[in-house]
Amino acid sequence: MKRLGLTFLTMLMLVWGCGQETPQQNVAEASAEEAAEIVPLGSRAATMLMDSLKAALSAAIIAGGPAHAIDICNLQAMPLTAEIAQSLPGEVQIKRTSFKYRNPANAPDDVETAALHYFAAKADAGAELPGHYVQKVSENGAVYFNYYQPLRTAGLCLTCHGDRETMDDNLKAALAARYPQDLATGYGEGDFRGVIKVQIEPESDQ
């Protein structure tokens, strides 16, 4: 009886969960006029993040080696993104995401996956990567924009995202301990690595 009761409860929870209203979301590529407004702010945020991350990473690698430097990526990327977002006007959120993510917290959602496909298709075709891609998202009456800037792997990045076989042993051990399901290795120089996403809710005119 007890077991039956539990099963019933589980079913009820499942039905309840499925019946929950999903938010009404509509995603489309932004028009040229909309993009013209969003791109300057998005690219400013993305550049600020990349500059500060690269500087912090290089300094940490020099000071303590790559195994020490993963703390920068892991511990400082989040506060850095929050700090940059706060310094910009309007509601801004910054995230890094990739098909092959290291931290599951950076995994792409459906909307971000569409943007990753946009760049990956160009990269697969051997084409030049567009500098950005902007989505307009309407959700329950609110409108915001997602600005995406593609990232390619350069020499510095390969220290931690390159071939696992040739990776520094301490680094390999530190990565295995912290990210047991790490997908973000095996990249070559110039590969499409992922995107910086800047979600921007423009300030209302009133």
Ligand code: HEC
């Ligand atoms: C010192 C090692 C190190 C270097 C160098 C490094 N990364 Fe990372 N990278 C990491 C770690 C660790 C994470 C996971 C961060 C976290 O926990 O959010 C990460 C995460 C990322 C992510 C977020 C998606 C994911 O995989 O979780 C992107 C995108 C990324 N790195 C791109 C780059 C690029 C581009 C470069 C070169 C400019 C670079 N990384 C250099 C260690 C490094």
